Amino acid sequence: xxxxxxxxxxxxxxxxxxxxxxxxxxxxxxxxxxxxxxxxxxxxxxxxxxxxxxxxxxxxxxxxxxxxxxxxxxxxxxxxxxxxxxxxxxxxxxxxxxxxxxxxxxxxxxxxxxxxxxxxxxxxxxxxxxxxxxxxxxxxxxxxxxxxxxxxxxxxxxxxxxxxxxxxxxxxxxxxxxxxxxxxxxxxxxxxxxxxxxxxxxxxxxxxxxxxxxxxxxxxxxxxxxxxxxxxxxxxxxxxxxxxxxxxxxxxxxxxxxxxxxxxxxxxxxxxxxxxxxxxxxxxxxxxxxxxxxxxxxxxxxxxxxxxxxxxxxxxxxxxxxxxxxxxxxxxxxxxxxxxxxxxxxxxxxxxxxxx
Amino acid sequence: xxxxxxxxxxxxxxxxxxxxxxxxxxxxxxxxxxxxxxxxxxxxxxxxxxxxxxxxxxxxxxxxxxxxxxxxxxxxxxxxxxxxxxxxxxxxxxxxxxxxxxxxxxxxxxxxxxxxxxxxxxxxxxxxxxxxxxxxxxxxxxxxxxxxxxxxxxxxxxxxxxxxxxxxxxxxxxxxxx
Numbered sequence: 001x002x003x004x005x006x007x008x009x010x011x012x013x014x015x016x017x018x019x020x021x022x023x024x025x026x027x028x029x030x031x032x033x034x035x036x037x038x039x040x041x042x043x044x045x046x047x048x049x050x051x052x053x054x055x056x057x058x059x060x061x062x063x064x065x066x067x068x069x070x071x072x073x074x075x076x077x078x079x080x081x082x083x084x085x086x087x088x089x090x091x092x093x094x095x096x097x098x099x100x101x102x103x104x105x106x107x108x109x110x111x112x113x114x115x116x117x118x119x120x121x122x123x124x125x126x127x128x129x130x131x132x133x134x135x136x137x138x139x140x141x142x143x144x145x146x147x148x149x150x151x152x153x154x155x156x157x158x159x160x161x162x163x164x165x166x167x168x169x170x171x172x173x174x175x176x177x178x179x180x181x182x183x184x185x186x187x188x189x190x191x192x193x194x195x196x197x198x199x200x201x202x203x204x205x206x207x208x209x210x211x212x213x214x215x216x217x218x219x220x221x222x223x224x225x226x227x228x229x230x231x232x233x234x235x236x237x238x239x240x241x242x243x244x245x246x247x248x249x250x251x252x253x254x255x256x257x258x259x260x261x262x263x264x265x266x267x268x269x270x271x272x273x274x275x276x277x278x279x280x281x282x283x284x285x286x287x288x289x290x291x292x293x294x295x296x297x298x299x300x301x302x303x304x305x306x307x308x309x310x311x312x313x314x315x316x317x318x319x320x321x322x323x324x325x326x327x328x329x330x331x332x333x334x335x336x337x338x339x340x341x342x343x344x345x346x347x348x349x350x351x352x353x354x355x356x
Numbered sequence: 357x358x359x360x361x362x363x364x365x366x367x368x369x370x371x372x373x374x375x376x377x378x379x380x381x382x383x384x385x386x387x388x389x390x391x392x393x394x395x396x397x398x399x400x401x402x403x404x405x406x407x408x409x410x411x412x413x414x415x416x417x418x419x420x421x422x423x424x425x426x427x428x429x430x431x432x433x434x435x436x437x438x439x440x441x442x443x444x445x446x447x448x449x450x451x452x453x454x455x456x457x458x459x460x461x462x463x464x465x466x467x468x469x470x471x472x473x474x475x476x477x478x479x480x481x482x483x484x485x486x487x488x489x490x491x492x493x494x495x496x497x498x499x500x501x502x503x504x505x506x507x508x509x510x511x512x513x514x515x516x517x518x519x520x521x522x523x524x525x526x527x528x529x530x531x532x533x534x
Contacts, residue, residue, distance in 0.1 A: 007380050007391070033395060116395070177418045178376065178391035180383045263416030339421040 003182045010174040011036035013145045013181050014104055015044065017152025018076055020186055023102065024050035025075035027064040029057055029083060032116045033172035034106035037078040058083045062090030062103075069099040070208040072196030074156050078104035080172075081122050082113055085130070091165055092131030095225070096210025098195075100159035102152070103137075104168045106175040109333030117333025118172030120257060123310035126169045127284045134222055136229050138166045138236060139283040141254040145179035147281075153186045158236065160191040162228055169283060171306065173256040173335060232285050239287035240279040243269055247276030249349050250298040252291065252315045252325075253305065254280045256335070261304050263338035268345050275345055283311070288318035299350040301325040304341060306334065357412045359497035360420050362437050363487075364405035365429025365450070370484030374427070375406035378488060380506035381498035382410035390418035403432060410497050425495060427487050429470070434458050446494050450487060466490060466533055473528050479518070482525035489529025500526050 008016065015037045018026075026041040038054060045052035051068075055061040061077045068075035079087065084105045094101050107122050109115040122130075126139045138158055142148040148170060155166040197206055212218040240258075243265055244250065253261040258279040268275040278294060280287045291301070301323055303312035312327045319325050328344045330336050361378070365371045372393050382389040393406040407423065409415050422442040428434035434454045438447050443462040452471030459465075470486040492498060504523050511519060 005383065007376070007383055007389070172395070173392065173418065176393055176395045178379055178389075180389060260417040260419065266416065335419060337419055337421040338417045 003184050005180050005182050007178050008145055008149075008181045009036050009176060009178050010142070010145045010148045010170060011106065011176070012040050013149040014078070014152045014168060014170065014175075015040035016181075016183065017149040018102065018156065019044050019048060019050075020183070021074065021153040021156035022188055023074045023076050023156060024048065025065070025068040025073050026050070026052050027055050027061040027068075027075070027077050028079065029055050029061050031080045031083045033108055033118070033175050034078050034080045034104065036175070037104060037106070058086035059090065062087040062094075065101045065103075066090055066094055066097070066099060069094065069101050070097070070197050072193040072198055074100075074160070076102040076104065078106065080106045080108045081110050081119070084122065084125070088125075088131035091137065092129075092133050092135060093210050094165040095131070095135035095137065096133060097208050098163040098225075099165070099208065100156075100163055101165045102155045102159055102168065103165060104170065107169065107171040109331075115333045116172065118174070118256060118306065118335055119331075119333050120171055120255060120306035121310070121331065122169065123283065123305070123307065126167050127286070127314075135225060136232075136284050138162065138164060138232055138285075139169050140166065141169045141281060141283050142174060143240075143255050143259050143279060143281075145174070145177065146181050148174060149181050149183070151281075157189055160193075161189070162232060163195075164228060169255065171256050172333075229285075236282055237285045237287050237289070238281035239290045240281060241290065242277040242279065244276035244278065244294060246274050246297070247294070248274040248299045249276075249345065250291075250294045250301050251275065251277045251345065252280075252301055252303040252311065253277065254283060254311065257304050257306050260336055260338055261341050264341035264345055267338065267342045268349075273345070273349055275349070280311075286314045286318070288314070291315055291318035292320075295319045295322045298323060300348060302345065302348045303327050304336070304344070305329045306336070307331055358409065359411070359425070359495050360407065360409045360423045361425040361427060361491065361495070361497070362405055362407050362420075362423045362440070363427040363429070364403070364433030364437050365484075367402045367404040369404075369429045370481065371404045371429060372406050374484040374488045375408045377503055377506045377510065378408045378491075378498060379410070380510060381502035382408075384502045384505055385410075385498060387411060388413060388415050390415050392418040405433065405437070425491065427491050428454060429483065429487060430454065431456055438463075448487060448490050448494065450483065464494070466494065468529060468532050470529065473532070474525060477521055477524055477528065479521040479525075482521050485522045485525035486529035486532075489526035490533050492526070493530045493533040500530060
């Protein structure tokens with residue numbers, strides 16, 4: 001069977017991937033630059049017998065996701081930075097109740113209402129737990145429209161596999177840009193959900209909750225979650241390595257920043273400079289081993305983000321003082337250009353370093 | 357081979373659509389393509405622009421510092437973007453609306469009276485296709501046949517009757533460039 005290739009926006013690819021993954025409940029509230037997701041879903045959901053609902057608020061949307069997921073359905077919501085802040089309580093509750101869900105954040109500039117330009121300023125919020133409590137989401141960071149489609153499908157599978165909310169951390173450029181997408185029909189796994197609220201006739205009632213008041217009960221619960229996160233670290237870490245062989249300067253960047261950096265890395269290679277790139281595809285779990293491995297041969301690291309220094313902390317933890325880790329960032333919706341990053345890479349290119 | 361172009365003009369002139377068709381045509385030609393719009397606060401009468409890249413190789417940044425070509429559909433866009441076009445690049449101006457004498461040494465400048473040509477065709481809305489046709493001739497980024505197929509695939513059925521006017525505009529723009 002031939003696979004159809006179409007030209008889609010990143011937002012549309014995220015939406016179509018979700019439909020292909022069997023998502024049948026979309027709840028959301030409008031905000032730029034992710035509006036093509038609800039727009040697309042408002043057309044597609046009725047076609048596939050699903051529910052599209054524009055809620056009265058972001059809080060309502062995330063709690064509708066909670067409800068649909070508790071009943072065993074594949075459900076999602078999408079928003080952009082300020083709206084994602086509003087959903088944090090619900091995300092913490094999803095994690096606490098061990099409910100699968102997919103949350104898309106097409107990041108824009110912040111803090112506050114910020115602006116509508118692309119940004120990567122929500123890294124901490126996504127990766128370190130934006131809501132309260134000791135929890136994590138699996139966080140995917142697509143860097144192309146095809147990857148947005150593919151990771152949307154994966155997000156639903158992994159959410160069910162781990163019974164955990166999964167975030168797709170995109171940004172305004174990725175959401176708005178168009179690229180060809182191969183609409184591969186996924187082979188979906190079948191997940192039994194014996195915990196779901198499906199009507200308890202003939203069985204014990206299920207309870208879905210995040211409140212554990214018994215003596216030691218919550219502590220045990222936290223260890224259950226912790227084991228899950230450890231399992232994710234072992235099994236789900238993903239990173240792309242680009243021109244890494246013999247690299248003396250290794251660039252760390254994710255999402256759209258990684259893509260722009262890739263153009264600059266190519267230019268650096270054309271100029272005879274040994275520069276490579278490690279692009280995390282999962283932000284949690286963070287691909288620390290990829291950076292540790294590169295620290296064995298690279299002289300220096302350079303983290304590039306569209307914020308003033310968030311992921312760089314994780315790169316530094318991974319490199320663990322073995323090599324210097326420099327940083328370059330553009331905050332507040334600023335999007336770097338390849339020429340700009342070329343100059344930054346030239347500036348940080350290791351020269352005159354004595355061999356240790 | 358890599359062609360990158362900024363298409364800019366008034367909102368409502370079909371700037372984003374022209375870019376989308378170009379990207380679509382590139383895709384039909386088996387190329388890597390990206391299309392990136394100015395987005396958000398755009399409205400009819402405001403300004404709009406998009407960047408399209410068509411390449412034989414994987415495309416890194418969808419944003420370019422210095423495009424190889426500019427299609428400026430109005431004067432404001434010509435003034436704003438013509439300075440960005442790199443040496444050896446191409447600037448295609450809609451001379452119906454760009455009255456300022458844009459001069460950029462080392463860049464080829466083509467002046468296309470696109471509004472008048474669209475008027476002759478009898479549909480003032482195909483200005484974008486006239487300009488796109490001129491760009492196809494200058495750049496070879498895609499063929500008229502590929503754009504026509506992109507139009508056929510992307511036009512909603514209610515707009516099928518506009519196909520001929522669009523194809524005719526592409527051809528007129530194409531033949532404007534010697």
